[in-house]
Amino acid sequence: MQDFLEFKAISKGYPGVQALADVSFSVKKGAVHGLMGENGAGKSTLIRVLSGDQSADTGEIRIDGQLQHYRSVRDAFDAGVIVIHQELQLVPELTVAENLWLGRFPGKAGVIDRSRLVGVVKEKLAEIGIDIDPTAKVASLSIGERQMVEIAKAVMADARVIALDEPTSSLSSRESEILFTLIDRLRAQGKVILYVSHRLDEIFRLCDSLTVLRDGKLAAHHPEIAQITREQIIAEMVGREISNIWGFRPRERGAVRLEVKDLAGRKLRTPISFSVRQGEILGFFGLIGAGRSEMARLVYGADSRSQGTVSVDGATVTPDSPPHSIRSGIVLCPEDRKFDGIVQGRNIEENMAISSRRHFSPFGILQPKKEAELADRFIAKLRVRTPSRKQEIVNLSGGNQQKVILGRWLSEQGVKVLIIDEPTRGIDVGAKSEIYEILYELAGQGMAIVVISSELPEVMGITDRIMVMCQGRVAADIERADFDERRILAAALPDVANASELPNQQVQSR
Amino acid sequence: DVKIGFIVKQPEEPWFQDEWKFADEAAKEKGFTLVKIGAEDGEKVQSAIDNLGAQGAQGFIVCTPDVKLGPGIIAKAAANDLKLMTVDDRLVNADGSPIEDVPHMGISATKIGEAVGQTIVEEIKKRGWDMKDVGAIRVSYDQLPTAVDRVDGALSVLKAAGFPEANIFDAPQAKTDTEAALNASTVVLNKNAGIKHWVAVGLNDEAVLGAVRATESVGIAADSMIGVGIGGADSAINEFKKPSATGFFGTVIISPKRHGYETALNMYEWIANGKEPETLILTAGQVALRDNYETVRKDLGIE
Amino acid sequence: MTSLKKLLLGEQGLVVIFAIAFAIVALTVPNFLTERNMLGLLQSVVTIGIVACTMMFCLASRDFDLSVGSTVAFSGMVAVMASNASGSIIIGLLAALLCGGAVGLVNGVVIARFRINALITTLATMQIVRGLALIASDGRAVGINDPGFYQLALSKFLGIPTPICVMAVFFIIFGFVLNRTVFGKNTLAIGGNPEASRLAGVNVSNMRIWIFALQGLVCAVAGVLLASRITSGQPNAATGLELSVISACVLGGVSLAGGRAAMTGVIVGVLIMGIAENVMNLLNIQAFYQYVVRGLILLLAVLLDNLRSAAAGRRT
Amino acid sequence: MTSLKKLLLGEQGLVVIFAIAFAIVALTVPNFLTERNMLGLLQSVVTIGIVACTMMFCLASRDFDLSVGSTVAFSGMVAVMASNASGSIIIGLLAALLCGGAVGLVNGVVIARFRINALITTLATMQIVRGLALIASDGRAVGINDPGFYQLALSKFLGIPTPICVMAVFFIIFGFVLNRTVFGKNTLAIGGNPEASRLAGVNVSNMRIWIFALQGLVCAVAGVLLASRITSGQPNAATGLELSVISACVLGGVSLAGGRAAMTGVIVGVLIMGIAENVMNLLNIQAFYQYVVRGLILLLAVLLDNLRSAAAGRRT
Ligand SMILES: Nc1ncnc2c1ncn2[C@@H]1O[C@H](COP(=O)(O)OP(=O)(O)OP(=O)(O)O)[C@@H](O)[C@H]1O
Ligand SMILES: Nc1ncnc2c1ncn2[C@@H]1O[C@H](COP(=O)(O)OP(=O)(O)OP(=O)(O)O)[C@@H](O)[C@H]1O
Ligand SMILES: [Mg+2]
């Protein structure tokens, strides 16, 4: 088979950053091509260039031998390119169907054909096994569901080239499977698929060939994925060997630090109780919509509680608001970095110091030197790729933004309970192991840590204990000694027969 | 060379445009420079005076946005070493008494109103209406003291002539334009659908015009309406030029010519020849009707 | 949820609340529910109503237009002057549409192409256009020569004054455009998430230019009707119109953050504004107290609407 | 990039452009660069300048305040009436601060606690407060009895009129608060992403209430100075102030989408507005053309600033 999609000497620079430097490679027809690299290596930039969103400074793109000269997203679409971006690109106020048709609504003379609008979407969603109502407003969907809608875009248009930028970062294994089947089908139809991910398992599961980027340059190109190993890829990406990503170290567990009793709220109706000890890392696992994030937000006081108490070291935390939680020593690193995490328009330094600066600002007056020190320390520790600490956070790559948010909470002082929701979403392998190291270190100092994750290997790899949630309830509580993949998954899957008898079903209340 | 400022409160209003125009004539005649500045509120007046001082003017004439600004204007003028005259509206002290030693040329708002009232009363009698069957629309804009004085002046004459107080209806304008007056008057007309004959008074021609338009839109004939405005500029003349008579019966023309030309001239004389102007000159308004407005305007020296 | 509560707090809650308020006013305020007063009320909101149609699009796409008042005055002036000069009402109308459209187009191009803040741009054109209107007329009202021109406002269609009919037609057209056409959906999409719309291939800057141009055209129509109603072109007309129109839209549930708009809501918003004025005058409330009452009504209306959407659990 | 280009397009570009424009004006317009004119110019922007300090915070936190003009007028009225009644200027001052602060507090509580749109809320309070000012004074200006009150504005400090000194002090204080305190940083954070700030432990609704209350207090100060300068409390004073102040802020680079503000920018914005007026009057430009020129200057200023940030490659 010949090369269908070709990148030739693509370069793209931003002020202070060379995002892509002379990148050339090609992909064959009917192939799924993996794209890997550290955070900030230039993967998303390459995909943006392909989508017509950004134009390369130099270089050319050929599809099916034809040189492409597109100037806008529209031209790229007309050339048969469709891109699912790393950040969700949906309009919350419109319905699922309208979002999927956006940019090319069906109809005559500008009047929308409403039966086609909904009908076609219904068909396509059913075809790929996504169970979402096409007439629902996107605003009413959870992140996971939104990601599925985003993915459905790939099949709505009859594209020749499909690029997916970290599509599984907010999906759990079940939704991921749906996506993988879909990709297999597209491959069979002879499409070219570019697939960006930090999850090696997925790369090996899906891809036929692989390109690794490093610092904007082509680090390696593998036309046959079968001939390489994980370790090799990691080395090519990170530039050093990482033998064991998890690096789990057992610790002493002390007295109970966090005690949650009968906690419930509007989106989580079944009361939940649990406790975490000093030095313990507790994992929460579940499918999308299991209610883990809701639980975390209730503990932190981000949403208001209808009942229940939270106490730290025996002292009850009241009232339930983030400032009070922080003062009592509870912090939450939220899952949705774009809406709940980064502060747009501000730079890295300010984003990091937003909460912890009160410890070193007498009478509310800032100490710029101390803030700078703090920022530099965590930029180095978390390996944030940026020209300076003054860079605006929106100019960072997705993974680097996540690192800054992590830095915000890791720099907080007097933390007794650290809750992190999807700590490594979109983060590269190298940085992941650094973050795990930090977690072990903090736990070693006596902190109680709650990790919420949809990646089963991760929860099993780094936690002392796992609580499995399913449909807003705790379905299982498993000690590390008893970790068993099948048992955990079984607990996470809703039992359809039992579920219909439950008084409060999260899924139906939506 | 002589430089004189002319500050007015509403530069977009035709009245002040005319005052400026006539002041310009005086400037051309005598060869002095006239600086025209619009100042809609007290703060703008202050900076306008500073500005004149900075330009090296020797004196200025002002129609103030509010008469209570008096002490402030006098202090500012003194600080900038500028001679001061007022036009149209006379400055008052904190206690409301007129400041006598600032030369003033003007016309009392109440007097103009009374002329309006007189015209209406005469026309009612001429048409042989019974005052009890007539409604009066008071198109009001009460946040402007001049407006209150004018309207109250007109109504006082009506009442003195036996117009029943109960037949006077308030139509508050939200803004001083015709549309606002039209909307407010429409409500009054609809509320009192039983009354067949109407008269209307207001702050200016535009306000009365609104009331006239309202009668037309609810189908009241032109000969059942007597609206008398104040101003006599284009809005009124346009009405008179219409092929058939409308409910806009007449207007009290006040002459911008004397107010513009004479004040400027007097100020010039004061500066150039040290001739102090009279401290108080009061001018009169003249009633103009559909058939005589051209002569009235000529008499007053406009056109 | 009981069914009453459901009705009040549902999608059409604003309409229901409005209907209840209307019924109360109709029963308690004398002279309110007469045919004459109703027609008078509707006529008094014609300018606001017509301009609100396109302002809705403008706000829904996350833009902002402060120049509408000036454009209404300017195009009214142009219509009168052109028809006086040419002796043809049609030419006057076309000239007004041309000028209105041109103002809108300039707004749109400056905002969308040069990427200048909409508030500043339209604040600037608001002043420039008002200045042009004043310069063109030398600050004076221009009378209409041809009596046929004022028949436009006085004529009736099926017993209803033409301006009201025109407003109704605009409501229908723009309601349809918003909900049933690509243009409408794209407008909402741009407002809801400009970045996503751009990436989906919506030509965001063209859309914005179109919306502003349309707004200009619609202002011209409102300006012609206004000139015809007051039988002259007045350079000072319609000052402050922008805030009334924007309030009406926001009252009707149009989000200033973009992406949310509904024609029924806007109609209700326009009517609330009109009824408030009307009732205050019917009840003979003093001018100074009217300010206070107007403010309170505004607050109350949004407060009710907010309670409603809070209860409906909509994320804001 | 050459160093000239760098200077023009850098962070301080607006200031540099302003300095160049200032130099040109100073050289070409007669009587401009005299001490008298400079002091007059600065006095003419005192109200805008003072209010812009807190408006900057308000806009930076993604809010909006239309009630400033009314609050300035109202608190000026209150100051005069209270000092006339009590015979003590201090009591007048305190009463004004109390009333101004109360208006701001009400705005803040309604907006932050009841989550009502800031535009509508402040549009409502704008009318209510204006109504109160009119009711309190029966629509007429209230003269100042105690001549000491107008000494406030006439007195000088180191040869510079007190109002200008007050403005300068406000610039310094609020510049410091914005850049060097937690309060300022939190304001900017709220504007950048309110939800993220809340989750990061910023008490968003308290912050917003504080900002509005502060705005009310500052308006009261501006109102007292204004009353002292115009030697009376006027219920119609400072109409339209809100738009001038917001323009000055936006000109100075404050983003209406929140999260971006700088004191130097705001000062430059205020000065641009003042200089434009001043120069037009010095050059004796006709009133109608002043509208057009004012609009064009506004456009030009933002256009230049936009070119600058586009060249700097800042994402908007
Ligand atoms: N608009 C911009 N302005 C400045 N720098 C930018 C901009 N967009 C991207 N960059 C920089 O370009 C580099 C490449 O970013 P890109 O988003 O392509 O990384 P990535 O490989 O997708 O990383 P991740 O795995 O974190 O998503 C990063 O250093 C980023 O900071
Ligand atoms: N915007 C929303 N409006 C109403 N309900 C919501 C919304 N978002 C989420 N929910 C409800 O909360 C439940 C949990 O949502 P979510 O998918 O975030 O759970 P989760 O366990 O945190 O999963 P994940 O962390 O994988 O996203 C959903 O079942 C849904 O009913
Ligand atoms: Mg990326």
Ligand SMILES: [Mg+2]
């Ligand atoms: Mg979650």
